[in-house]
Structures are given as structure tokens and as C-alpha cells.
Amino acid sequence: MAFNTSLIPKTENMLQVTPFHLSRNGAFQRRPRGILRVENKQFAGFAGYSDLYKADVTFSDQSKPLPIIAKAFRIIPNDEESNDQFTNIVDMLQDRESAVGAHEHISPIWSASVVMAGYTVPAIATPYYGNGNIINYVRFHPSADRFELVRQTASTLVHIHSKDIVHGDICPENICIADDGTVRVTDIAVDTLVRQTIHGNNLCVPSKWMYKSPEELEWGYRTTQTDIYSFAVTVYSVYTLKPPFVSKAHSYGKGLVQIINHGHDGLFEEIKPDAMSNDLWEVVRMCCAVDPSLRPSMKEVNGMLVRMREDK
Missing domain, CATH: 3.30.200 (Phosphorylase Kinase; domain 1)
Incomplete structure (x- = not known):
């Protein structure tokens, strides 16, 4: 831009x-x-x-x-x-x-x-994190352990949710990489508090709409379940090294409608990224359930990731 x-x-x-x-x-x-x-x-x-x-x-x-x-x-x-x-x-x-x-x-x-x-x-x-966000880091460090970065992010969200706090804006830009190559989650609740103050109860399109759940885009809800959905879409992008939609100014209408009506299934087209394991792909799909009640908790997600790591 x-x-x-x-x-x-x-x-x-x-x-x-x-x-x-x-x-x-x-x-x-x-x-x-x-x-x-x-x-x-x-x-x-x-x-x-x-x-x-x-x-x-x-x-x-x-x-x-x-x-x-x-x-x-x-x-x-x-x-x-x-x-x-x-x-x-x-x-x-x-x-x-x-x-x-x-x-x-x-x-x-x-x-x-x-x-x-x-x-x-x-x-x-x-x-200031010189390595940039998680996608930039993986792009410039192809040998980086993507699964470990995903697991660290999941464990962080478990901690945040355990305090009854919703991050509200999980996306690659808010997952930075420190000098030692480990994750730093940033801007917890920042976007939510700003939007509530500026827009009140009025709905507006979030800047990172492409990582959002159907219910957040349609109704403005932000819950631990919307965090889980956004986490899964972010994981997908970490493995494809690109956003789920091409971001163009004033051209997000079709994408919004697609997510609200069908979630990200139509976007993913059931195509697993080559570098992603079958087990992780299954977790991503579960977290992207259109019905929030069908999504696992972040604690359950983290438990699945820990077991995957142990089984390697």
C-alpha cells in the first residue's frame, strides 16, 4: 500500500x-x-x-x-x-x-x-521485535519450527483465557518473534477497547476481518471461542505464508459474506497445506467450526498439540 x-x-x-x-x-x-x-x-x-x-x-x-x-x-x-x-x-x-x-x-x-x-x-x-511477526519470521527462516511456534501461541492463549480475558484480535501481526526465536503475543484487548470506545455498539469491519469468525463479523461478538477460530485461521496462514484473502482496499464484501455464511471452509476447500501434518489439519478444522459450541477450548487445543509433539 x-x-x-x-x-x-x-x-x-x-x-x-x-x-x-x-x-x-x-x-x-x-x-x-x-x-x-x-x-x-x-x-x-x-x-x-x-x-x-x-x-x-x-x-x-x-x-x-x-x-x-x-x-x-x-x-x-x-x-x-x-x-x-x-x-x-x-x-x-x-x-x-x-x-x-x-x-x-x-x-x-x-x-x-x-x-x-x-x-x-x-x-x-x-x-520492538526485529524478527517481525510470525509469518515474516517463517518466510525468512524456512527452517523455523512452525509447529513449535504454533504450540507456544496456543499455550499463551490458554493462559490469557484462564484469566477470563479475551484477546480479541488474534492474527499474525499480533504474534511477534523475539530475538531468541520464541513467540511474543502482543496487543491483548487493545483493539477491543479502542473499538468499544470509538464505535460503541456500532458494527464496523475489523481491519483483520479475514481472520475473524462468522459470529464476530455478523454480530460483533468477541469471546474465547472467537479467539480460537482466529487462532486456527492464523495457523493456516503460517503454513501457507499468505493471508486467507488477498487484501485490497474496498474489496472485502464477498469475503465477508463468504465467512459469515460458510466460515472458512469454502476458502480452505479442504486442501491441507503441504507442510502441515494431518493431525494439525484436523485441529484447525475443529477450531473453524461455524457453530462456536462445536469448537474445542484453547486448553483442549493445547493438550492436543502437546500430545502431537510428544508423539514425534
Whole structure:
């Protein structure tokens, strides 16, 4: 997708990232103390509701800088109502992270603020993962153990669901790969909280609609069962290395209708990806049942994956 470069925010001397309520989990065991400096600030792209900035943050008790991505929510200058709404979202995400607790495959999320052209907007920040998302990683590392990455993602969702929390936006972009080649699930509940705040009860097409379940697209439901469906479609894409639909602007109508009426069966056409085992293919098919009550729980899915690993 081509962007008009004149729309890209100029970040030199404009961007200040100041994370607070700092916490670390998983691979990040120590709580950093204060910010010593923020360097190498640069615009990194657009997201659905935010602008992305990359920076290196050095904390006062660490000599090595930590690369981060800050997602600054897109707010019109001096729009105090929207600023307050997104500030509340950031606070809720901090509460949600505390509820989720530590897990080795969950990315930490920090509250942040970004100063742009003289005004401050709320933001969230996460570590920057140079390996990118799970599909990019597998594409550039053909020898990567795809099954193990899938299993790690499943175990993470088991943990999230055990806290009675729905991720709400499982897709390849929210499954990143750390420097050690292991999974980091990002943006837990972020999209859900933003959509509830911005759109209320109005239905709108999710940006990652192609990974969604029929009931989510038709009724807006987001449950652990919709997470399971999206997990399965994501696994399918990890093994085909492409999205289930070709993404084109304003051309998603037929795809939406197909998923709502038939799920992903018509898309998959009962064709198993060559690299996928028969057992894993069966799990994917079970998780993509159009009737949510027929889908296994994430705990059951993880149990099946663990047994497959043990049987190898």
C-alpha cells in the first residue's frame, strides 16, 4: 500500500516517548528504573487507530538501550474529549495487563505519551521485535519450527483465557518473534477497547476481518471461542505464508459474506497445506467450526498439540 509521504509526521525534535507504570514479564524480569534517555526516534508506520514510532530507550539502571515501538493514538490537536478517552484506554490496558499476569510468551505493554508538534497524546509502547511477526519470521527462516511456534501461541492463549480475558484480535501481526526465536503475543484487548470506545455498539469491519469468525463479523461478538477460530485461521496462514484473502482496499464484501455464511471452509476447500501434518489439519478444522459450541477450548487445543509433539 502506497502512502503519501507528505502525510508522514516529521519526528525530528518532535517525538518524546515517556513510558510509565513500567512492568516487565516473561523474558523481561527486571523492573527498569526511570528513563535515562530516548534516542533514535523515527516514524515507523501507520496502524488502524495510531501512528507508530520506533525509539531506543535507555533506563537509568541499564547500560544497553531497549528498542521499543510506541503506538500514539491518532487524535486531532486540542480534542480533549478524545484525548481523555484514549487516556482511559491506556489505563484500562494497564489494569488488563496486571490481570493477565506474567507469561514467557506475552509481550509487556507500557503506558506512554508522545509529544508531537507541541501537544501530547496518549500511547502504548512494547519492545520492538526485529524478527517481525510470525509469518515474516517463517518466510525468512524456512527452517523455523512452525509447529513449535504454533504450540507456544496456543499455550499463551490458554493462559490469557484462564484469566477470563479475551484477546480479541488474534492474527499474525499480533504474534511477534523475539530475538531468541520464541513467540511474543502482543496487543491483548487493545483493539477491543479502542473499538468499544470509538464505535460503541456500532458494527464496523475489523481491519483483520479475514481472520475473524462468522459470529464476530455478523454480530460483533468477541469471546474465547472467537479467539480460537482466529487462532486456527492464523495457523493456516503460517503454513501457507499468505493471508486467507488477498487484501485490497474496498474489496472485502464477498469475503465477508463468504465467512459469515460458510466460515472458512469454502476458502480452505479442504486442501491441507503441504507442510502441515494431518493431525494439525484436523485441529484447525475443529477450531473453524461455524457453530462456536462445536469448537474445542484453547486448553483442549493445547493438550492436543502437546500430545502431537510428544508423539514425534
